[in-house]
Amino acid sequence: MTQLPTTTDKKLGLVIDLDTCVGCHACVISCKEWNTAGYGTALSDQDPYGAEPSGSFLNRIHTFEIVPDGGEVIGSAGEARVVHFPKSCLHCEDAPCVTVCPTGASYKRAADGIVLVDEDMCIGCGLCAWSCAYGAREMDLAEGVMKKCTLCVDRIYNEDLEEIDRVPSCVRTCPAGARHYGDLGDPSSDVSVLVRERGGFDLMPEQGNKPVNKYLPPRERSALGSAASVPAVQEDTSDATGLLAWIDRALSGGSAKGAS
Amino acid sequence: MGNHDVQLSGPVGEKHQTTCYMCACRCGINVYLRPDANGDKKVRYIEGNRDHPINKGVLCAKGSAGIMQHYSPARLKAPMKRVGPRGSGAFKEISWEEALQTAVDWLEPLKADPKRLAFFTGRDQSQSLTSWWAQQFGTPNYAAHGGFCSVNMAAAGIYTIGGAFWEFGSPDWDRTKLFLMFGVAEDHDSNPLKIGIGKLKNSGGRFVSVNPVRTGYSAVADNWLGIKPGTDGLLILSLIHELFRTRKIDIDYLVRYSNAPFLVIDAPGTAQHGLFARDKNGVELVWDSKTKKAVPHTKKGIVPNLTQEVKLARGVKAKPVLRLMADMYSDAAYSPESIAPQTGIDADTIRGLAAEIARVAFEEEITIEQPWTDMKGERHERFIGRPVSMHAMRGISAHSNGFQTCRALHVLQVLIGSVDCPGGFRYKPPYPKPFTAHPKPHAYRPDGAENGPLAGPHLGYPHGPQDLQLDKNGEPLRIDKAYSWDAPMSAHGLMHMVIANAHAGDPFKIDTLFMYMANMAWNSSMNTRGTIEMLTDKDESGDYKIPRIIYSDAYDSEMVSYADLILPDTTYLERHDCISLLDRPISEPEAMCDAIRWPVVEPERDVRGFQSVILDLGARLGLPGMVNEDGSAKYADYADYMVNHQRKPGIGPLAGWRGEKGDKAGRGEPNPDQLKRYKENGSFSITHLPDEALFFKHANSAYQDFAVSMGFFDAPQPVTFQLYSEVLQKFRLAAQGYGEAQPPERLRQRMEECFGPLPHWYAPFEGSELGEQVDSDFPYHALTQRPMAMYHSWGSQNAWLRQIHTKNPLYVPRSICDEKGLQEGDWAWVSSYHGKIKVQIAPMDAVNDHTMWTWNAIGKRRGAWTLDKDAPEATKGFLLNHLINELLPPKGDDHRWANSDPITGQAAWYDLRVNIEKADAGGDVSEPVIDAQKKSQATPDQLRYGLGWTQ
């Protein structure tokens, strides 16, 4: 049924750390390789060696540039910055993609909140993709069915995998450790703690979808200039209070190491 | 809700563990095979091996995309002989027998005059084999790609601290609190670097990135210093200036581990000037403050003076190294204010960075309670750490002042005492190894023989002019002019000069160019179009100027079409490989590691692993070491060699499970079961260092003992950090006219200016050679960066990866866009003194305001890699290489001056100076347009990989 469950037992999802993501696309391809031969039909690629290659991906990395208002923008130590931004399905609590689905193919699981497409039921009308503000759904053009992040449902419950590997493919592979997976419905889970401590936020809260996935903002940066407490002086190496004298003292002091 | 069945995927498949080779990082992988609908085993999934020392389970985009690489339509199918003109891509498939016989027919005659063969390899992992092969053949013309890659980094590291960044050392990620990164976009150590940055983020350490461009790692850095390219040397020396000024240097560490107290002779105008004062036995002298005498630095119980000018016997004056440094770097020329305009970084930031380095190094000292003993026998209760670590790569390396800049960076680390301490930079075994423990170069045969094997390995570390590889007339012995006065300390050769020199017949002509795994006709050459012309150029008699080209590639690259004989290689999942301690191992700071690759799947094409092929060729040519006494081949194939070859008794390519019972590591007799044991262990071996050997390896007796027992060397080789490089001074003295070996006149001034024994800075050559006009004619810098999801040119044949980077814009600072009226998507002409390209631009803010950049190696030749002719890689993508010349602007002296570092010969990719103008509307195709090569294979218009396994 495309009605949403009123509550879910768990809220499984991802927490993505924008302060750590280096934009390597590892999660993109790992997702592709796992899912092209996993849940549902293959993730096809059109014109793979031609002029307009494109294909279905369940996770993509955008790169944004941010220019502070009124800040020094460009040049050395400028404040313009770049943020790499991974994006896949956010497994929304109020998922419009589920309610718009005419066939019941799209559904949200009451047990864990994962939003899935039952591909055998999907007619490929595309409406769910239209209803998703995040661009998390992509039609597979070969099969004509809607694809989306499954939260690797076929890994996380897969008892044929070692327990430690029962995590999403993208999370397992992320070299920087920028992707975290867990139950966001459990306030004591690692991911919930992380969200609280780091001020995790929702994407486009105004859309009212109540995404389960959260994003951690880039941490505050402290400038280096502020550490410049020592005033500039010119060095006279010959002076008794000068550098050479200090070196001599440091040396004969026995426990010579950097002065404090 | 509802009853939707979710079928879990079940077992992933048969798991095989091997080593990734979608790049040179060499992560451990689990490759899962599963039968497809026809029952053929296909690769279902590749994931990182959690137990592997390098990647600890993670995998990058390229690693995961190995599936598409392995099944790429561009894979070569069989040996080929060229049938059309070079470059056309017209080939005829031939049998291996014919291919090998052809190669033998070409090479056999060259054994009489081996220098007529030039054998150069790309980023392969078997340099200990290929170099040995070349050595046995007797050609002096061998190197791998390091000369155009990052030899400045490697050589400066070895000469200064006996170890280098690259993948030979790493920050102590678990403990470091301040991490400085210079000029790194991706690095060889890609996954470890990302894992490390992730750790640093979690531990709350500060990460400072010095880079003209703020993407990738720099994007997550706490502080970004958008430096003007080529000026890092100034920045680093200014940091040193600040550390001296604020007295934040680790005197104790310097005295113990560096040549800071060594006495340098001060006798201007003599052949001794600037050399170390030595005793009769050649041991360097220091001034003992207690006895007021010059004594060998090795003497126990002395307190060496660091500042005093002293008089030695016969009135010779001398100063300790540290005094020279204090005098030099205290100069106002190095103050933050002085260098701010050149680097583009304001003085406050520089001073702040220096203060932060000092604060963390000395106020956040960390200790590990582990007693250890140093090489002088002194026992220490604990390891003391200065948790400041650094890493750098091509951003500082690929400049003509790169060697000195890289040296400056190592000197900086030594000054604060952070080399191989907890929280600092850590060596990975078999490093450290002082330059004196490395071989010297060999381009000659024992006893002046005309042919036969060389006297030793090609590549090594000269100790002075006497080690140059020159003939009687002072002309280079090597085709790339490595170890000549043009590039005396070129520890990795100059692969980027091979085609140009062979074409020019300078210093001599060659007959056969034999290359392996390097796309020299395209992205790995400077001056790509010129290189193509050289490869296809003919002499008066209509023969190619480079008469024969043999090439081994696994894929239909641009280079393939320019070769005459193609030896098709396997993919990385189809062959044996050896990631050896004799070469570039995968060790970690805590452990000695090496690894193998093995055929997880068998090729269904008529291809052979290149290493097996050259062993076969070597046997057919009767090369020493490759044949038995009866003339039969010594090794059945590379796997056989990996197990049974011994460099020295007990030392072979693989260090794990040696000895007949497989119970020895490092040294031991060959073990017939060795490969099996590797496979059982995930295709790698790991031998942990004893706890007391974990730090200060350069002076740690437990480590040195370990190193000897493992066979890294036969006697301990502690390192004295070379703050002052006597080797450089020897070359400088030669330039000043002292000594027997004398450089040509034209080089004297340059050598004098660039070979300072203490790190210094000079302006990158391209800019300075262009003279005063450079600021008006070519006011900007242009660079490339490695895209994390692509490996050079290989990535574009990969159906998944190429969707990420199908074309590359030139990112241009917004201020330049505004000035030139450029907008997103506009086309522009970018020009250097050497050429002109037309590219599509995109504005950017987070970049140095004088610097434009693009992703490296996305541009492709039409038809290459079995891509369609109108693939965006060819029509919208571009190579910056067309603007970069392998030579400097002519100086009117007929000499071909390489666009390289004058010390190491490192290609100066990032010295490039450019201008940019908006292009007229129309013809929206990147230029130059290079005609197409034949697309060698039809490709599908849709892929549904994995369909058979889905429900």
Place this chain on the structure above:
Amino acid sequence: MHPALSVIAFTVLSGAGYGLALVLALGHGNPAHLPTKFAWVTALVLIAVGLMSSTLHLGNPQRAWRAFSQWKTSWLSREGCMAVATFVPLTILAAMSILGDTFNLLLGYIGGIMCMITVYCTAMIYASLRTVPQWHTRWTPAVYLLFALTSGTMLYFAFFGREAGSDSNRIWVWLTLVFLVVTWAVKFMWLRHASAAGYGASSMESATGLGNLGRVRLLERPHAMENYLTREMAFRIARKHRERLSLIGAMLGAVLPFVLLVISLMVAPALGGFLQVVATISLLAGLFVERWLFFATAKHAVGLYYGGEEKLVPAE
């Protein structure tokens, strides 16, 4: 949004079909007359062709029957259900006219109301999407309903109604002129909403959550070339192009039909009848343009992840 021909054809043709059916279902046209029978057939054919065309853009049309199941939440499902349900009264009425020369007013009212509900459901598929602020307004169903009504009415009298010049024809023409004015007035209100809608409350800053750091712009797309999302959701037309098409749409859909209808009242009946046919064709053509623009100018929130205003503006 990508203006898919199948969807444009679907909304325009089925709208006109339901409009025509509504007129007939309200009892207009003598069931025994041949033109009325033809009109019924035309209405049903338009509806059917529209619906069939709507299945053309489905990835798996063979499973289209499943779309009837989710009427509780899905406007698309409701639309499907209503479309099928509406066929029942309409087919019976058509059969009564064609086979029995009769008509049933009660059934007619039921059928008529169902026609309008169906059109409403169609409109709500779009109007319910928060992701497309331009569509997410009550004006959207109003526009759809009025266009259905106007096009149906015009179709009716121009092709099947009394001869031009007759009194009842004049009444129909006057009525249609009023409809035209009201429809375009409502459309104008929609346009006013649409031109101000933008991305609604969403922005690149809210889409990325990075607004507190400054102004956000896309530096690099995830994949260099187009993908399903950019083709479907980030379709943008050049401003010039849009303005030209808007003008054409208004000319064909409003000005020309209006003028032609007015003239048709003043000229000889034969010519007037011809002009009314031309006016109707013009209206339908204008509607195609209007519908094309309805999609092509709509901004989808996903566009924000692909650079929003700055990057998605196509070169002119």
